[in-house]
Amino acid sequence: MTKKKKIKKDNFEFKIVDKFDDDDFFDDCPVCQAMKFAQEKERQPTRSKLKDVLLKAKEKGAIVGGSLLEEKESQMPKWMECTWRRVPCGKDDCPICGRIKRDRQRHIEKGEDPDDLKSVSEDVGRNFKEALEMIKKDAESRGFDITNIENIKEPPEPKKFPLYGEIEKWNKSVMAFGDMTQVSGEFWIHTEAAADLFWYANTLMAKTYRQLCNRWHINNGDDYGEFDRQYTSYILKECLEILKKSLKGLVNSYPQKQELNSLYSNFLKLERKIIKI
Numbered sequence: 001m002t003k004k005k006k007i008k009k010d011n012f013e014f015k016i017v018d019k020f021d022d023d024d025f026f027d028d029c030p031v032c033q034a035m036k037f038a039q040e041k042e043r044q045p046t047r048s049k050l051k052d053v054l055l056k057a058k059e060k061g062a063i064v065g066g067s068l069l070e071e072k073e074s075q076m077p078k079w080m081e082c083t084w085r086r087v088p089c090g091k092d093d094c095p096i097c098g099r100i101k102r103d104r105q106r107h108i109e110k111g112e113d114p115d116d117l118k119s120v121s122e123d124v125g126r127n128f129k130e131a132l133e134m135i136k137k138d139a140e141s142r143g144f145d146i147t148n149i150e151n152i153k154e155p156p157e158p159k160k161f162p163l164y165g166e167i168e169k170w171n172k173s174v175m176a177f178g179d180m181t182q183v184s185g186e187f188w189i190h191t192e193a194a195a196d197l198f199w200y201a202n203t204l205m206a207k208t209y210r211q212l213c214n215r216w217h218i219n220n221g222d223d224y225g226e227f228d229r230q231y232t233s234y235i236l237k238e239c240l241e242i243l244k245k246s247l248k249g250l251v252n253s254y255p256q257k258q259e260l261n262s263l264y265s266n267f268l269k270l271e272r273k274i275i276k277i
Contacts, residue, residue: 076231086199155213188254196246
């Protein structure tokens with residue numbers, strides 16, 4: 001009987017690689033470049049950054065795939081638009097508008113002034129908590145955990161961002177011009193275009209700071225900024241389009257063209273910077 005020869009098996013030791021040498025990266029590979037940059041900064045690349053570099057690698061002919069590339073852009077619920085648009089939907093089933101209507105009716109039935117500062121403060125506090133809870137549940141359904149907010153780093157103050165300073169200066173010019181126009185009794189100050197100009201000039205300033213904070217969070221390896229970045233980007237684009245339409249219409253239809261042209265020209269310069277955040 002022939003004796004079977006024993007086959008010697010090699011023992012392989014598996015180790016997790018937590019450090020790379022320069023030779024492990026390829027200079028023309030977007031993924032390698034991102035990993036190298038993350039290693040130099042001693043942090044992990046965010047999901048949005050990884051998705052961006054994977055798409056760039058795919059454009060260069062690399063074979064890439066996986067669930068990350070298949071993820072759809074997260075979308076906030078439609079009713080969130082009522083928190084920043086000048087004209088909200090006004091629907092009874094809207095979590096924002098419906099609640100405001102019910103609050104006003106409750107105050108009226110109790111013989112209270114719904115516009116009284118005390119009533120408004122109470123309503124805002126309660127509605128904010130409810131809206132935050134709905135946002136939290138929506139975020140969790142999309143795979144985002146926003147419960148550990150105590151671990152989120154505090155971003156710089158608005159004036160630490162040069163772009164915010166530029167927008168604040170433009171905003172002050174808009175408001176000062178509006179005050180001057182109202183005193184002189186110009187008719188256009190009461191138009192829809194003027195209402196949009198003053199409303200969205202303030203919204204643009206607030207949302208630009210928010211987006212600058214989101215970008216700051218992402219650049220500092222904090223995934224918190226990723227969830228809000230996409231929706232804030234949408235808000236900024238909407239604000240920019242509305243402001244552009246408003247200013248263009250006012251310049252072409254009303255007097256004081258020199259002042260309006262100056263505001264419009266400066267706005268277009270800011271627009272190019274804002275969309276790059």
